[in-house]
Amino acid sequence: MATLIFTPQLARFTAAPQVQTDALTLRTGLEAAFSANPRLRAYLLDEQGCLRPNVAIFIDGHAVRDHVRLDAPLTVHSKVHILQALSGG
Amino acid sequence: MTERAWIASRKGLFELQQQNGRWSLGPIAFLGEPVSMVLADPRDGAVYAALNLGHFGVKLHRKDAGAAQWTEIAAPAYPLKPEDCTDPVDWTVRFIWSLACGGADEPGVIWAGTLPGGLFRSADRGASWTLMHSLWDAPERSEWFGGGYDVPGIHSICVDPRDSRHVLVGISCGGAWVTHDGGASWSLSARGMRASYLPPERGDDQNVQDPHRIVGARDTPDQLWCQHHNGIWRSANFGADWQEVSAAPLSTFGFAVAVHPAEGDTAWFAPALADQTRIPTDAALTVTRTTDGGRTFTALRAGLPQQHCYDLVYRHGLAVADDGRTLLMASTTGGVWLSENGGDSWRTISSSMPPVYAVCFQ
16 A cells, blocks of 8 residues: 655644555545545645645655646555655745 | 734734733744734634645634634635636635624624635634635736735725625725625725826726725724825725825835724824835834824824834734724834834834734734
């Protein structure tokens, strides 16, 4: 099963434990996390369903470039890191 | 007696408390986080704080009267943008720029104005929000433009205390709009304003005016005051017509205006030198006050820094309490000042706060 690992910074605002999912795409994997904690959705996605500009996602070490469709494939071995993008000051 | 005020800043929400006649900074909520707006609801004692988390979006929290903790509630959000929509504006709330209570006869109603320029209404104390499609879908919105930001925004919401269905909003830059039917329909309400930053043939166009801030008087609600991008205006008929006020000393450029709750002819302003030079005139901080509807003004300086002061007071950085005498002012460079005599004299609460976005009394 793919593993979703969330930045510990999110714990300041809402629960974001590690999630194991058999989802085959990034979006369905994220939906699995949102079903466990619906509040998490608005922290990662805007109301149009796009990844927030300052959130970065890596799948097996590779940055996800598409922030709209979020349909990158996952495998049963995928490690997905959801991080804060470096920005601001 | 006024006992509490709130300071919404780039680095948290600060509570200002009065105890034994002395004001001092108290507990801090959301330390380190940008708090774009704060609202104290006199109807039920709740306080609302709008957060703009750098990474994780816009959030809204409420602290109920007597509660020790803040609770996250729903934040205004746009509906899904239709795929065939040609609107160049992203339907994503960037931050909450204004919050206002509904009327006394509609408990639980809260209004929110956002960037981009959406107006939202909650009927359940922020548990859910509805976009005012009637305003969002106005064809004139395509001509609104940003003032200070690259998209337009709603910064002022005035609810008529005589009739809660009667609401006026101020938009930078989209003029002033009013509804008389609770939001079912809206119409421009900036007649008399003048935009000097556009070609002369567009100067009187109501839809391109940049009212920086519009506030109303509690007990004389027909009287509205507007600090506009290129001047000061007032209305004696809840925005149906606006008259320019030119007697203010130093400068008529600025962002903030506060109006006396019981005496609508009394208002305070925090002038800046000019659009192009956004500092206090002569680098000396001054509040200007009129008590006669704008015919004359007094420049108030006692207790305010008069040398090498570059503090700018933003739209929501000046507030007057219900007593009409206690004023709180805070700046983008972290100065906070309080007056207990209508602005005649001020004392410094802090000169090293984070940039302040909004202040309010409770």
